[in-house]
Amino acid sequence: GKLFKVAVLPGDGIGPEVMAEALRVLDAVEKRYDVTFERTHANVGGAGIDLEGRALPETTVNICKSSDAILFGSVGGPKWETLPPDEQPERGALLPLRKIFGLYANLRPAIIFPSLTSASSLKEEVIAGGFDILVIRELTGGIYFSQPKGIEGEGRNRVGVDTMRYSVPEIERITHVAFQAARKRGKKVCSIDKANVLSSSVLWREIVINIAKEYPDVELSHMYVDNAAMQLVKWPKQFDVILCENMFGDILSDEAAMLTGSLGMLPSASLAEGTFGMYEPSGGSAPDIAGQGIANPIAQILSAGMMLRYSFGMVEAADAIDQAVAKVLDGGYRTRDIYQEKAGEKLVNTKEIGDAIIANL
Amino acid sequence: GKLFKVAVLPGDGIGPEVMAEALRVLDAVEKRYDVTFERTHANVGGAGIDLEGRALPETTVNICKSSDAILFGSVGGPKWETLPPDEQPERGALLPLRKIFGLYANLRPAIIFPSLTSASSLKEEVIAGGFDILVIRELTGGIYFSQPKGIEGEGRNRVGVDTMRYSVPEIERITHVAFQAARKRGKKVCSIDKANVLSSSVLWREIVINIAKEYPDVELSHMYVDNAAMQLVKWPKQFDVILCENMFGDILSDEAAMLTGSLGMLPSASLAEGTFGMYEPSGGSAPDIAGQGIANPIAQILSAGMMLRYSFGMVEAADAIDQAVAKVLDGGYRTRDIYQEKAGEKLVNTKEIGDAIIANL
Ligand SMILES: CC(C)[C@H](C(=O)O)[C@@H](O)C(=O)O
Ligand SMILES: CC(C)[C@H](C(=O)O)[C@@H](O)C(=O)O
Numbered sequence: 001g002k003l004f005k006v007a008v009l010p011g012d013g014i015g016p017e018v019m020a021e022a023l024r025v026l027d028a029v030e031k032r033y034d035v036t037f038e039r040t041h042a043n044v045g046g047a048g049i050d051l052e053g054r055a056l057p058e059t060t061v062n063i064c065k066s067s068d069a070i071l072f073g074s075v076g077g078p079k080w081e082t083l084p085p086d087e088q089p090e091r092g093a094l095l096p097l098r099k100i101f102g103l104y105a106n107l108r109p110a111i112i113f114p115s116l117t118s119a120s121s122l123k124e125e126v127i128a129g130g131f132d133i134l135v136i137r138e139l140t141g142g143i144y145f146s147q148p149k150g151i152e153g154e155g156r157n158r159v160g161v162d163t164m165r166y167s168v169p170e171i172e173r174i175t176h177v178a179f180q181a182a183r184k185r186g187k188k189v190c191s192i193d194k195a196n197v198l199s200s201s202v203l204w205r206e207i208v209i210n211i212a213k214e215y216p217d218v219e220l221s222h223m224y225v226d227n228a229a230m231q232l233v234k235w236p237k238q239f240d241v242i243l244c245e246n247m248f249g250d251i252l253s254d255e256a257a258m259l260t261g262s263l264g265m266l267p268s269a270s271l272a273e274g275t276f277g278m279y280e281p282s283g284g285s286a287p288d289i290a291g292q293g294i295a296n297p298i299a300q301i302l303s304a305g306m307m308l309r310y311s312f313g314m315v316e317a318a319d320a321i322d323q324a325v326a327k328v329l330d331g332g333y334r335t336r337d338i339y340q341e342k343a344g345e346k347l348v349n350t351k352e353i354g355d356a357i358i359a360n361l
Numbered sequence: 362g363k364l365f366k367v368a369v370l371p372g373d374g375i376g377p378e379v380m381a382e383a384l385r386v387l388d389a390v391e392k393r394y395d396v397t398f399e400r401t402h403a404n405v406g407g408a409g410i411d412l413e414g415r416a417l418p419e420t421t422v423n424i425c426k427s428s429d430a431i432l433f434g435s436v437g438g439p440k441w442e443t444l445p446p447d448e449q450p451e452r453g454a455l456l457p458l459r460k461i462f463g464l465y466a467n468l469r470p471a472i473i474f475p476s477l478t479s480a481s482s483l484k485e486e487v488i489a490g491g492f493d494i495l496v497i498r499e500l501t502g503g504i505y506f507s508q509p510k511g512i513e514g515e516g517r518n519r520v521g522v523d524t525m526r527y528s529v530p531e532i533e534r535i536t537h538v539a540f541q542a543a544r545k546r547g548k549k550v551c552s553i554d555k556a557n558v559l560s561s562s563v564l565w566r567e568i569v570i571n572i573a574k575e576y577p578d579v580e581l582s583h584m585y586v587d588n589a590a591m592q593l594v595k596w597p598k599q600f601d602v603i604l605c606e607n608m609f610g611d612i613l614s615d616e617a618a619m620l621t622g623s624l625g626m627l628p629s630a631s632l633a634e635g636t637f638g639m640y641e642p643s644g645g646s647a648p649d650i651a652g653q654g655i656a657n658p659i660a661q662i663l664s665a666g667m668m669l670r671y672s673f674g675m676v677e678a679a680d681a682i683d684q685a686v687a688k689v690l691d692g693g694y695r696t697r698d699i700y701q702e703k704a705g706e707k708l709v710n711t712k713e714i715g716d717a718i719i720a721n722l
Pocket of ligand 1: 090091094095250557558587
């Protein structure tokens with residue numbers, strides 16, 4: 001059988017609880033498919049700070065380096081919020097991980113399950129039948145990582161400076177990811193930019209148009225980021241794959257995720273060239289409900305599914321996980337965050353919904 | 362009586378039609394208050410390109426320079442979309458106007474009128490009773506105007522570069538605008554940044570905190586821009602004044618405007634130091650319905666109201682305009698864009714709703 005090495009980074013808040021369910025799902029996959037997931041746990045985020053002095057300890061980086069993929073929980077909480085930004089759990093762990101491992105392609109599905117449309121703050125008529133958007137966000141370039149960046153000068157003469165820079169190869173490779181993903185889905189890419197103001201966007205748009213010629217079966221459109229923020233609210237169903245640079249992707253993927261009303265359901269993947277990737281829920285560490293066993297583990301379980309699909313090539317097992325989750329939702333199982341007090345719903349805790357998903361695998 | 366000079370820039374699409382109604386409202390104000398509005402018309406946008414060769418002709422700039430305020434319609438349309446970005450109607454007119462006149466403070470109200478909540482794509486329960494957000498956007502700095510900006514290199518070695526730069530005085534003056542506005546309303550400022558990633562945001566947050574000390578009666582909070590994009594969708598009523606740098610303000614003000622569902626209702630002001638300002642509807646030029654006399658002039662009329670309030674100190678007349686609009690809406694008058702086919706609604710055209718507003722002044 002095959003063997004894959006997984007670096008398991010549960011993190012803070014509800015991270016360890018929901019990670020436990022994802023690992024149980026991996027156990028179940030091992031039993032059904034001829035595969036072994038060799039897991040090594042490591043500290044990250046607030047747990048890294050408390051136990052090893054920093055959000056991304058050296059030992060954790062090394063464990064990730066000797067793994068085939070990273071399964072990441074969630075990090076952060078009030079305890080660490082007064083630290084300098086660079087040292088805080090989220091920034092201090094996520095940005096270095098993205099850079100060290102070259103995780104340039106962030107895939108953030110914003111899917112609204114037909115049975116959960118009532119959780120959205122959008123009107124039923126706007127989202128009837130659900131929607132299924134995949135935001136593809138460039139993750140290692142742009143204003144996040146370009147130089148110069150910093151605060152120059154003294155006192156009232158200080159200026160804060162950031163640089164948004166994109167090279168042609170950076171734009172090309174993320175564009176390929178978007179078009180290849182669109183090919184397997186709705187065959188539409190909407191590229192987001194601000195080409196009426198930004199030079200990096202002018203180059204972005206030109207390169208996207210070039211690459212699109214290699215995908216004549218996929219329809220390309222362009223939208224300014226301000227208009228995209230509006231169109232998502234107005235009619236989310238118009239979108240299939242949304243392609244963004246780093247900062248625009250940060251904003252729009254969160255907006256799209258919130259439109260589903262079910263942040264606890266949304267996984268994400270951050271992919272390097274080759275097969276290495278990091279997989280994590282889109283939601284946060286939810287410190288307010290941590291330790292109570294009531295958190296929704298579905299985003300973490302679907303993140304494990306994305307790991308099987310993108311890093312391990314186990315498409316069948318990944319599909320099985322997606323289907324098991326859908327069945328459990330259709331069966332009315334609801335953790336507290338998605339419970340609507342409707343007929344046919346069963347309020348369950350973290351472990352119970354994990355059990356139900358495993359039973360449906 | 363007083364005399365104010367107004368540069369009237371109707372622009373393209375529905376611009377001239379809705380401007381005509383705003384000018385009729387100014388006529389009515391002249392009759393009721395001891396004031397004269399001396400108006401000089403000038404070409405801008407596509408009209409500027411067609412008649413004088415550029416989106417912002419020199420003659421137009423000079424007319425604006427010898428005026429006390431600019432009343433701007435809307436610009437753009439399919440005819441000019443294939444021009445280079447710098448020459449297009451929107452970018453080619455708006456960005457230079459902002460820079461030439463130092464219009465650093467952009468006020469964009471996103472108000473949902475209780476009688477129009479059904480136009481929003483948000484659920485009734487999320488917006489019951491309406492909401493009233495004022496986005497204050499820094500408009501002459503940041504990534505829109507800072508250097509270096511451009512595309513460097515050749516062929517596949519090209520890089521697109523933009524710079525987001527903020528100085529202390531730039532942050533200070535826009536922060537004062539936000540706190541002074543909040544004082545007259547809900548007494549809350551939510552400052553938006555991305556201080557976990559951007560150096561300009563770290564400085565932004567520090568300066569905002571400093572200035573806030575001068576306004577102990579106003580509550581200050583901070584939110585990352587990605588979270589703000591989510592929170593607007595989730596619970597818009599949590600916001601009073603939202604303070605943003607230029608790019609974040611572009612995105613969030615449009616998102617907030619769309620949440621109201623009535624873009625045709627939203628005015629905006631772009632203010633310089635002193636009393637000079639430019640006033641324009643938040644919506645676009647709507648070329649699809651131009652020339653039919655059915656466009657909604659309310660945003661343009663409310664923009665004229667903002668001009669009276671902020672540039673001419675005519676608070677009473679400005680309040681009267683706001684109240685007349687509210688009365689007309691309560692009376693069921695609806696242009697096509699806000700017509701819901703409900704009992705008590707009267708479908709009217711551009712001129713008819715203008716008449717009704719003037720009658721209620
Ligand atoms: C924590 C922060 C640095 C990060 C980002 O901005 O990328 C987060 O918001 C995300 O989207 O993963
Ligand atoms: C046309 C464009 C340059 C402009 C901007 O980005 O500021 C517009 O979107 C706006 O918000 O007024």
